[in-house]
Amino acid sequence: SLTLVWFRDDLRVEDHEALSAACGDGQVIGLWIRECRGDDGLGPRPLGGAARWWAHESLRVLETELAQLGIPLLFAAGSAADIVPQAAADLKVDAVRWSRRYAPAARRLDAQIKTDLADAGRAVHSHTGALLVEPWTVSPQGGDFYKVFTPFFNAVRDREVGEVLPLPDEQSPLTQADRKHLDNHSWVRDLDDLGLLDGTDTGSGSFASARTPQWWRTTVAGHWNPGCREAARELDCLSDGLDGYADSHDVPADPDSTSGLSPRLRFGELSPRQLLAAALDIPEVRDDDRQAWIRQLYWREFSWHLTYHLPAVESEPMRPEFASFPYEDDLEALDHWCSGTTGIDLVDAGMAQLWQTGWMHNRVRMATASFLTKNLLIHWWHGEQWFWDTLVDADEANNPVSWQWVAGCGADAAPYFRIFNPERQRERFDPDYEYVGRWLGRGPGGLTRAERSQGDREPIVDLKASRQAALAAYDRMKSEA
Numbered sequence: 001s002l003t004l005v006w007f008r009d010d011l012r013v014e015d016h017e018a019l020s021a022a023c024g025d026g027q028v029i030g031l032w033i034r035e036c037r038g039d040d041g042l043g044p045r046p047l048g049g050a051a052r053w054w055a056h057e058s059l060r061v062l063e064t065e066l067a068q069l070g071i072p073l074l075f076a077a078g079s080a081a082d083i084v085p086q087a088a089a090d091l092k093v094d095a096v097r098w099s100r101r102y103a104p105a106a107r108r109l110d111a112q113i114k115t116d117l118a119d120a121g122r123a124v125h126s127h128t129g130a131l132l133v134e135p136w137t138v139s140p141q142g143g144d145f146y147k148v149f150t151p152f153f154n155a156v157r158d159r160e161v162g163e164v165l166p167l168p169d170e171q172s173p174l175t176q177a178d179r180k181h182l183d184n185h186s187w188v189r190d191l192d193d194l195g196l197l198d199g200t201d202t203g204s205g206s207f208a209s210a211r212t213p214q215w216w217r218t219t220v221a222g223h224w225n226p227g228c229r230e231a232a233r234e235l236d237c238l239s240d241g242l243d244g245y246a247d248s249h250d251v252p253a254d255p256d257s258t259s260g261l262s263p264r265l266r267f268g269e270l271s272p273r274q275l276l277a278a279a280l281d282i283p284e285v286r287d288d289d290r291q292a293w294i295r296q297l298y299w300r301e302f303s304w305h306l307t308y309h310l311p312a313v314e315s316e317p318m319r320p321e322f323a324s325f326p327y328e329d330d331l332e333a334l335d336h337w338c339s340g341t342t343g344i345d346l347v348d349a350g351m352a353q354l355w356q357t358g359w360m361h362n363r364v365r366m367a368t369a370s371f372l373t374k375n376l377l378i379h380w381w382h383g384e385q386w387f388w389d390t391l392v393d394a395d396e397a398n399n400p401v402s403w404q405w406v407a408g409c410g411a412d413a414a415p416y417f418r419i420f421n422p423e424r425q426r427e428r429f430d431p432d433y434e435y436v437g438r439w440l441g442r443g444p445g446g447l448t449r450a451e452r453s454q455g456d457r458e459p460i461v462d463l464k465a466s467r468q469a470a471l472a473a474y475d476r477m478k479s480e481a
């Protein structure tokens with residue numbers, strides 16, 4: 001029998017349940033669609049600029065990896081609700097398989113497509129792949145879903161997640177005639193014609209227009225090698241990121257302080273199960289380092305748990321009282337933040353790292369996000385959208401949930417008055433100006449003593465006064481609630 005595997009955020013060939021099951025049934029054809037959200041709001045959030053670049057590169061690798069298994073990968077662009085049933089009919093497939101996704105608007109679309117395919121008499125199977133814990137399989141006693149991380153983690157940490165699946169066997173290749181037939185359909189596009197590297201259609205605010213599509217291909221590309229082949233090599237080096245993790249994961253200057261695997265997870269070049277299995281299998285790593293890292297993997301699970309249950313997580317605060325928070329959206333200050341010219345070293349260095357590489361260390365993400373939402377009193381939407389467009393790991397769950405957490409309106413956020421002071425953060429986590437020096441272009445050894453005392457840029461806000469203003473705004477919100 002012939003199966004269509006619809007790839008989405010699972011751009012890998014190993015530990016891929018849908019692909020393995022399809023290969024077990026017979027011949028396989030792969031499909032990837034550059035989806036647009038329809039007027040009905042169904043479908044995934046449109047990819048930001050950095051993610052589009054990553055997807056394009058990663059798909060090229062997937063195409064090669066699948067070809068080695070004898071599986072062609074077809075590309076299309078447009079509404080998945082139209083394309084998937086059309087593709088299934090044109091290719092005369094018996095079944096369609098995919099890995100499940102969990103954002104509410106994408107799930108509703110998948111459900112609709114599933115019904116259409118079933119009505120046309122085709123078998124449809126969805127599989128796990130992106131998560132260790134599917135959101136509907138866990139709930140607190142007497143409640144609908146977990147809103148606090150620790151009880152969630154305690155409920156799921158010891159669950160069996162199954163064995164990592166091996167690479168499927170090679171397929172008997174399609175005949176020349178069948179191959180030719182594949183490309184004849186009106187919906188089939190070349191990967192290069194999907195527009196993933198064009199500068200338009202970011203779905204983001206005015207600031208993204210400052211960046212040309214070439215940017216991703218030149219500057220950011222120098223820092224990454226997208227695709228499941230390189231992801232597998234990085235997984236083999238996981239011990240570098242895990243070694244000392246418990247003590248040093250907050251040191252942004254050290255490239256091995258964390259794993260750097262977030263874009264691999266975002267695009268499913270690696271499954272969380274592969275990561276978990278690899279972490280459990282490194283004998284030379286101390287157990288507290290291992291456990292601290294695994295805990296972070298479950299933070300990602302928790303973000304998806306919340307996103308599954310909260311359809312508007314990218315636009316509505318989890319704590320409803322924050323809907324009336326008196327933000328002061330100063331667009332000039334926002335521009336300073338985006339371009340890393342706030343005059344606050346750690347913030348500017350973080351925004352420079354993001355701009356240059358499409359990635360930022362977690363400690364600095366927290367500091368930059370706190371500065372935007374609390375010191376500048378700018379709505380978290382703006383920062384979330386900028387990250388969405390510039391991060392190679394921009395994730396429909398982790399990004400908005402983390403922004404809400406920092407802004408104080410997230411379900412499990414720290415109390416609002418615990419405001420990060422970016423200068424104190426720099427003193428604690430970058431005492432020798434190594435990180436700041438690297439990203440602000442002050443030479444390999446960080447800042448010289450003279451440069452440190454010089455303070456060549458005036459901060460755009462006074463940290464103390466703006467902290468007080470944030471607390472006053474918070475009080476105002478509470479008194480009006």
Ligand code: FAD
Nearest residue numbers: 258259260261262296297299300362365394395398399402
């Ligand atoms: P490691 O420390 O090696 O951790 C391993 C994996 O665990 C990560 O790849 C990630 O999948 C997960 N993880 C680690 N920390 C967190 C966390 N705090 N919350 C949720 N999952 C975590 N992460 C994204 O993947 N995509 C985003 O769009 C994103 N946006 C963020 C925005 C803000 C404002 C903040 C504060 C954090 C954001 N994060 C996001 C979470 C975190 O910063 C990144 O996951 C982490 O920096 C990735 O680096 P790493 O792979 O080296 O992590």
